[in-house]
Amino acid sequence: MDGRRLLAVTRRVVEGIRRDHRTLALIIVVPLVIIILLGWIIRGSSTPEVRLLVVNADGQAGAAITSALLAATDTAPVVVIDGGSDPAAARDAIADGDADVALIVPDSFEADILTGAEPSLTILTPGVDPIEESDSVREVGLLVSATLAASLPPEISARIPSIERETIYLPPDADALDSIAPVFLGYFAYFFVFILTGISFLRERIGGTLERLLATPVTRGEIVLGYSIGFGVFATVQVLLLTAYVLAGIEVPAIGPLPAFTIGLDVPSAGSVALILAIALSLAFGAVSLGIFLSTFARSELQVLQFIPIVIVPQGLLGGIFWPIENLPALLQPIARVLPVTYAVEGLRAVMITGADLASRTVQIDLAVLTAIALIFVVLAARTIRREIA
Amino acid sequence: MRKTFGAIRAVDGIDLGLEPGRIYGLLGPNGSGKTTLIRLLLGLARPSGGEARVLGTRMPSREILDRIGYMPQGEGLYGELSVWENLRFFGSLYGTLDRSRATAVLELVELSGRERTPALELSGGLRRRLSLAIALVHDPAVLFLDEPTVGIDPALRVQFWDHFRSLVGTGTTILVSSHVMDEADRCDDLLFIRTGKVIARGSGAELRARAGAADLEAAFLAFAGLDSTGRPTGTDQGGAA
Numbered sequence: 287m288d289g290r291r292l293l294a295v296t297r298r299v300v301e302g303i304r305r306d307h308r309t310l311a312l313i314i315v316v317p318l319v320i321i322i323l324l325g326w327i328i329r330g331s332s333t334p335e336v337r338l339l340v341v342n343a344d345g346q347a348g349a350a351i352t353s354a355l356l357a358a359t360d361t362a363p364v365v366v367i368d369g370g371s372d373p374a375a376a377r378d379a380i381a382d383g384d385a386d387v388a389l390i391v392p393d394s395f396e397a398d399i400l401t402g403a404e405p406s407l408t409i410l411t412p413g414v415d416p417i418e419e420s421d422s423v424r425e426v427g428l429l430v431s432a433t434l435a436a437s438l439p440p441e442i443s444a445r446i447p448s449i450e451r452e453t454i455y456l457p458p459d460a461d462a463l464d465s466i467a468p469v470f471l472g473y474f475a476y477f478f479v480f481i482l483t484g485i486s487f488l489r490e491r492i493g494g495t496l497e498r499l500l501a502t503p504v505t506r507g508e509i510v511l512g513y514s515i516g517f518g519v520f521a522t523v524q525v526l527l528l529t530a531y532v533l534a535g536i537e538v539p540a541i542g543p544l545p546a547f548t549i550g551l552d553v554p555s556a557g558s559v560a561l562i563l564a565i566a567l568s569l570a571f572g573a574v575s576l577g578i579f580l581s582t583f584a585r586s587e588l589q590v591l592q593f594i595p596i597v598i599v600p601q602g603l604l605g606g607i608f609w610p611i612e613n614l615p616a617l618l619q620p621i622a623r624v625l626p627v628t629y630a631v632e633g634l635r636a637v638m639i640t641g642a643d644l645a646s647r648t649v650q651i652d653l654a655v656l657t658a659i660a661l662i663f664v665v666l667a668a669r670t671i672r673r674e675i676a
Numbered sequence: 677m678r679k680t681f682g683a684i685r686a687v688d689g690i691d692l693g694l695e696p697g698r699i700y701g702l703l704g705p706n707g708s709g710k711t712t713l714i715r716l717l718l719g720l721a722r723p724s725g726g727e728a729r730v731l732g733t734r735m736p737s738r739e740i741l742d743r744i745g746y747m748p749q750g751e752g753l754y755g756e757l758s759v760w761e762n763l764r765f766f767g768s769l770y771g772t773l774d775r776s777r778a779t780a781v782l783e784l785v786e787l788s789g790r791e792r793t794p795a796l797e798l799s800g801g802l803r804r805r806l807s808l809a810i811a812l813v814h815d816p817a818v819l820f821l822d823e824p825t826v827g828i829d830p831a832l833r834v835q836f837w838d839h840f841r842s843l844v845g846t847g848t849t850i851l852v853s854s855h856v857m858d859e860a861d862r863c864d865d866l867l868f869i870r871t872g873k874v875i876a877r878g879s880g881a882e883l884r885a886r887a888g889a890a891d892l893e894a895a896f897l898a899f900a901g902l903d904s905t906g907r908p909t910g911t912d913q914g915g916a917a
Contacts, residue, residue: 294765298765498752501741
């Protein structure tokens, strides 16, 4: 390993990317735009009011529930519509989209209460968009149980304990973004670094520069390491920018016609930025070598892109970004356990959400595994760069 | 030396023996094994049989590569980097870049004043010149030039050859491959190559005399056993067309 040659390769890689403004934008600007968009969608989207159709098939008891619900609507994001007493008409109304959810009080409701049988209410939704409907159903459920509790005699309702939620790490009102944003710090770097190294190394192979490199005294190790440091420089800038945006929370007041907005995602983080960078970079280092390694199996830039659904997408699904590894089907868990993204996700969440530091066993294991995976691919990558191409 | 790719014999029992301070020409049609032979000598390929020695060192050898200059047939340039950055990068892989030498080399290939131009924006001929400059930047003792004059205008071609001659005067050994016969006469020693074999070797004058041919092209065809239409002599393969 010769320092000057290593520096020359690193410098070449950095100059190449700096010259290529599109690539530069892809590394630095695009991830920032995506995370801004993601934050805007998750935080800024308004939940529409749930239109609740109450159908009362049970005369008096049902009427009490209906009027209680009608009275309670100003506190919940639910608009209650009186749906009469015909369950069949309610089905039509839901099917036609006149209401989102129907609450049906069956004709046996009061009788069940009086005879000691378990009374039941039916909630009807269209069954078209399960995710949105389950949100509506939850809102309706909360409203109904609150209303029913309030309609009980005061001496009983006073005895129902109220539940106060407390949390250890993120605040109780944390949203999906608070747990997803830390992960993207590593995943973006992995994705872009992999694609860009794959393509630049493919160009070395087909453009004849690799042939020329191998006719100089440069070693394979110097090439792989030079590439890693060169791309590492840009990955560092990317991760630092994204981290700054994720952690920042600068409130900008409304100016003229512009509404007030917040710069940054204001994700509460307890951990150190240095450790975040260390985890994200050890993941990115592995991506450089993986890109070099896989470029051997591509004959064109298009074929490098074909590795995205093979390499990047499965890691996004299995790496624990959206679904915890422990909840995955038993067969998929061992697969998830060999993917580098899994360890980066775990480490980044541990550091950012729970404030884990280097003394944490999780962080130690994650860093060790990421480094080991990176080293394996460095060796594999170096092996595919043959001085002798037979 | 031999090199086979599956059933294809790219280099089939070639025995070179090159003296220092001379220009050697590898002459042959496309696919005759010239590039494979050069790659074997650079250690970019390993011989299937025999061995390649350059400057007394058995190839592949990384150590000896800083005394060898190589101009590949393909471009081998970084398009987004400027002329100077390309030269500086490859130059610094051989140790510390000698700036005055780099400047002199650029002057020689008439690229002075274009240092800041990205290689991508150069014309094909200019890119060949930069490619040659890179091969020369570390003052190598041995030069392997794979079709160096392709796409270069005649005036510059003459200059290239004059420069090759002056390099040889300082003790450099040059092996040039070409399929252009008229420039081959400027080599000290010519090797006619066909299907991986050396079919004749000698100076241009010697080869012409031995073949009884007026020019090198005719001499090549005579040694290859082909008539002037490229068909094997003595057999009639074509029939009525």
